[in-house]
Amino acid sequence: MGTIRDIAKKAGVSISTVSLVLNNKGYVKPETRQKIINAIQELNYKPSRSARKLATRTNGNIGFIIWESHFYEVEMFYSQVFLGMEYAARRSDSYILLTTVKEEFDPKTDLPRFLKYNDVDGVALAGRVPHELALYLENERIPFVLVDYNIPGKKYNSVQIDNYNGANSAVQHLIESGRRRIGFVGGTFFHSSIKERYRGFKECIEHYQIMDADQIARYTFVEDTETSPAIGEKGISSLLKNDQKPDAVFCCNDTTAMGVIKELHKRQIKIPDDIAVVGFDDIPNAAYSAPRLTTVKVPKLVLGKEAFNLLNEVIENPLEPPQTRIIATTLVKRESTGVEE
Amino acid sequence: MGTIRDIAKKAGVSISTVSLVLNNKGYVKPETRQKIINAIQELNYKPSRSARKLATRTNGNIGFIIWESHFYEVEMFYSQVFLGMEYAARRSDSYILLTTVKEEFDPKTDLPRFLKYNDVDGVALAGRVPHELALYLENERIPFVLVDYNIPGKKYNSVQIDNYNGANSAVQHLIESGRRRIGFVGGTFFHSSIKERYRGFKECIEHYQIMDADQIARYTFVEDTETSPAIGEKGISSLLKNDQKPDAVFCCNDTTAMGVIKELHKRQIKIPDDIAVVGFDDIPNAAYSAPRLTTVKVPKLVLGKEAFNLLNEVIENPLEPPQTRIIATTLVKRESTGVEE
DNA sequence: GTTTTATATTAAAACGTTTCGATAATTAAT
DNA sequence: ATTAATTATCGAAACGTTTTAATATAAAAC
Known part of the structure; x- marks a missing residue:
């Protein structure tokens, strides 16, 4: 529970070097890498996410938005899609923030807080979702993908079922x-x-x-x-x-x-x-x-996984033209x- | 999309003062407060969450852990409890990170990543959950509450149905x-x-x-x-x-x-x-x-809301002895x- | 044996907040 | 009119990383 500085001291190197091994970047001699790794383990060191995110200017969160009634009512469908995303997220270092929006949606007042406060790098819209929301995201240039839905007359990145x-x-x-x-x-x-x-x-x-x-x-x-x-x-x-x-x-x-x-x-x-x-x-x-x-x-889990992948690609660099990925059924x-x- | 510095400049004050109004703390003259608020609105300023969390040494996230099968299978129950927590979280500035654990659980290998990386301030365990997990949390002194479950022989903070x-x-x-x-x-x-x-x-x-x-x-x-x-x-x-x-x-x-x-x-x-x-x-x-x-x-939503409240109390200061809150049914x-x- | 290139390490700046302590200005108390 | 207390503002340090550019060393090329 120390900081990167403690590791540096213990391993007898600079914090820059520690950072390098933390992110395996650049060149670092195998022996010193090992020393650093040891120090990390001995001190049970966990890099601070906030500090990291601050330095890299990213959030490391992605939003998952679903209609209130879709989550709330009988449907188990989108919960599974969510789970698929969550599984995928486990292998990256991002978290999925799940929230719902009401059917009557006004961007002025009903914006999910992670959008209002700019706390996500991108958003997955699951199923039918207020069109105003998609428009808002488009205008604000917030990367997003539609999952199992598309909006007539618009060409957005999306993952669809066959x-x-x-x-x-x-x-x-x-x-x-x-x-x-x-x-x-x-x-x-x-x-x-x-x-x-x-x-x-x-x-x-x-x-x-x-x-x-x-x-x-x-x-x-x-x-x-x-x-x-x-x-x-x-x-x-x-x-x-x-x-x-x-x-x-x-x-x-x-x-x-x-x-x-x-x-x-x-x-x-x-x-x-x-x-x-x-x-x-x-x-x-x-x-x-x-x-x-x-x-x-x-395959709902697959749907979620693909949505996650596509979204991350879009976050990396906006796809032009937007892509639609089709998932097969059985x-x-x-x-x-x-x-x- | 500027920083607190831009606001300070625009309002003709120091960043400290801006910070004060941002968190309504301390004393600040009504007029300057207004100037600052105006600047914030004009520049559409959103404080950076990472910077905030870094400075305050908190995560602002709370974890929600549920058995894989409970979320995955027929049950809609815990999804609703989650939603109740999410609703409650909306009025605070925290996010709920939902994840699942497998039935066979080994803290060595199966720890949810937000625990592994120390990314949450506290955890809600929904329903039956591996006892090893609760023990782990207890040992690590990570605040947590049980929701709709308790562990024989142990007295933990929990929210229960009547x-x-x-x-x-x-x-x-x-x-x-x-x-x-x-x-x-x-x-x-x-x-x-x-x-x-x-x-x-x-x-x-x-x-x-x-x-x-x-x-x-x-x-x-x-x-x-x-x-x-x-x-x-x-x-x-x-x-x-x-x-x-x-x-x-x-x-x-x-x-x-x-x-x-x-x-x-x-x-x-x-x-x-x-x-x-x-x-x-x-x-x-x-x-x-x-x-x-x-x-x-x-009342699943209530269950979630109460869990959220209790958890936050526990995060503030550990309750001794642990509390059990009972939710009535109809x-x-x-x-x-x-x-x- | 120099020069080039590749490998290795680091100091320092930057990311954008909060907060402590100091100081200034105002109001209240004597 | 002083002193004391309250209100208002701010400079600077701290939070814990990443990253750039500089520098040092080792290996390769000539």
Whole structure:
């Protein structure tokens, strides 16, 4: 618990040399390096982070901002993304500061304190986030990346899930297991992810030509709100009003799927016998629902890790043009489509 | 984006004076204070955190440590506790550094980096946590508090839920709604919380004399592992082997209750008609399960806030003897006991 | 055996605050 | 009108690093 000066004295060198070995920079004779290392260990020396950061003019912190409701409510999704970032951060010397912002966001008053006080080197915006916030960061030239979201009309650095192909593989799975009237239940297309998932759904069906445009429309339910189990309940109820019941539902995410399952249960409709259900995300609950949910697994930790890497690149030097990195998904087959692996 | 020197120059005073108004300390004439404030605003000045922390010899960070599996798995519980701390931190100038530790923990190798590098002023340990970790903190004299946990044989500062009374009220509710054979399903008593909940359960039943000791034993299922839906499934299956089925189950937490519900569903046993189910915690899912779960609501945000406050007191000056603060719970009646409010 | 180049070490300045003690100016007390 | 107490301001040291530029030594090149 001493200072660099104590180490220098003990090792019989200058503090500059100690600093050099601390950061392995420059040239230092192996023997003296060893002496210094010994001194460090004997005195159990830890360099002061504040002093370091002061000298290097960096914060060593990166911000992680998420919508209040996304963190607060059912979703486990972004917590995992956060954890992925945290894992990555462990190998660097930075800390991740997690905070939330409200849905109604005014940069004048609602700015996370680490932005207000300039305490981060960069920021990750997880999921849907107020556009004003991104604009603010852009104006202030604070490096940032979007994670699992993008802002229409803007080209920002971002890490995205391969929503299109993920949805595609899910629907393909349904078709291959014999389903022919496949519904879609989703929330607001404001989330580009959901929009993409719908596109994957639609184009897969078109490709296999199992339904025509008119049918697709009748078996599509979209409510323009944040996703929730409630949307699922509503959605499946709506789809069931068709003359022919759907024999499968592709839900825009697991949360929605939970609602669908609940409603089907209530109506005593058998899953997967009568209707197969597929979700997206693979939230922890997906493995515990009854029946266990077939879903498109999103590697959330990877998402976080990639976000961290990209953000650090951006902090180093702004990427021009902005990059989008795509993370692949995998289909996890469980009871709800009856083809468990 | 200047320094304190720029402000001093602009306001025509010394940096000492600027520092005084920055920290409202000492005496400074109202007019000069105003001049300084103006300068600060005009230059949009933000004091450097590193410089500050260097000068004051503090970190301004507090650590939040949670078991990997608790954060990682189904539980939303501790994320909320974290959020409660984060809210509280917003009004101070500290940041919460969230990290996880593995179940098998060796202080030699697995120490969170903010401990290894001395980057926090104190630590909150959320839920069950390796005892070695608490011992390490104690030895190193790093201020810490336990949240929703305590370590047998040790008296540490902690914030606890009123598990006993919470369980008591839940069971009382069951009794008052006519139930007479009430089962208990729980995980390891290693968690003092669970132990306390069991005590609340047991003593309430004894108080109302609806079951004798022998019966209580037959209607109690405890598995010595971390709680999970799986325990619930197993537990209720076991209780159902009694000659007389239970007419209610008190689960040690909602996660367990989810498993119970799933299993009862599978067996076509009606909730609450045949068997009422009560959980503990009020995780978000509790409101979305089918049926919606009656549960003992734990004010997680409050828990976090209190932990933050207590920790800061401890950082200021070590409390002797250590304190335990108890947070009250409330019973939320929903469909699963058929007496929804 | 010089000159060049590469290796090794250091003194000193800089990073941007807080705080102590000294001093000055004002107000209150005698 | 002094003295004492209070209010106001400031210079300078301290906090613990990194980094630049200078210097010293050793190795390589000629």
